[in-house]
Amino acid sequence: MTDPNALKQAVMLAMAPIADDLKEVERIISEEMASSVGQVEEIARYITSAGGKRMRPALLLLMARAMGADPAKAAFLGAVIEILHTATLMHDDVVDEGMMRRGRATANAQWGNAKAVLVGDFFYTRSFQMMVRAGNLKVMQALSDAANRLSEGEVLQMNNAHDPHTDEARYFAVIERKTACLFEAAAHMAAAVAEAPAEQEDACARYALHLGNAFQITDDILDYRGEAATIGKNLGADLREGKVTLPLLYAMRCAAPEEKALIESAIRNGDGDFEAISTIVVKSGALEMCRKRALEEAERGVQALNALPSGQFKDSLVQFIFLSVQRDR
Secondary structure, X not given: OOOHHHHHHHHHHHHHHXXXXXXXXXXXXXXXXXXXXXXXXXXXXXXXXXOOOOHHHHHHHHXXXXXXXXXXXXXXXXXXXXXXXXXXXXXXXHHHOOOEEOOEEOHHHHHOHHHHHHHHHHHHHHHHHHHHHHOOHHHHHHHHHHHHHHHHHHHHHHHHOOOOOOOHHXXXXXXXXXXXXXXXXXXXXXXXXXXXXXXXXXXXXXXXXXXXXXXXXXXXXXXXXXOHHHHOOOOOHHHHOOOOOHHHHHHHHHOOHHHHHHHHHHHHHOOOOHHHHHHHHHHHOHHHHHHHHHHHHHXXXXXXXXXXXXXXXXXXXXXXXXXXXXXXX
16 A cells, blocks of 8 residues: 555554544543653653554554453553653664654753753652553553563663674664564553453464564664654764664675675764665665564464454454555654
């Protein structure tokens, strides 16, 4: 699907069964941004007003509803996981020196690193305060485990940076921790609030991990196919930070020796002729290989859904994972 309007309509159709639940998530997030310290609330509202895909709450809501959970409890947990996710984005922007996200200046660009880190901590701790209010030990276990793994993922990514010998296993070790684990946490939280049997919880977790992998691979493709205004970040930012993503791994596998040397040099030094490297990546067929791998992940995710009862929420989950591969932002 390449027509942006058709894609937007497909997303709206997939999310239609939880449209009211997502509105409730937004209301709760807004309510939870209150602080007695004026600038904390100012920065927090600036960040949350930028919106976002809300994929993690949507996933949690669809799974929880598919397993018969209380919608109000699911919406509350959807807000919890989105607030924690926002904390990770704020910290990532500081670590990566990111200046733009979701089409606007990052908190660190607007207020400096110190305040961005501290307000990121406000988001982290607010999500944990909310977890305590939810009063579900399995929910606390799932989200605290994910928060721990997210930190590990950031360090692993730093260790891989500027190393052209990073392989596919190391790439997936990073994205499992930095991206997929929070999707997995959403699945465990949904199962917890629905009091679902272990078979359904395990199936949801498998689906979520495959969704996370497919989503991140697509993100990496967009760094070479998207436009900065569309995807909300500068093209080639990952390459300039020395991150070895799947398109680069596949391109180095297929490129001519002199082309591979050019990519390796750019990874080591964090600079180079990005346009030339982008051309090599596209010409090598790496993006098509990445898209095939993302679709394979999506198909594995759909297979895991066999454990869930049939219905509109399960149908939306099937659409959800394939739309994550077809998106343009």
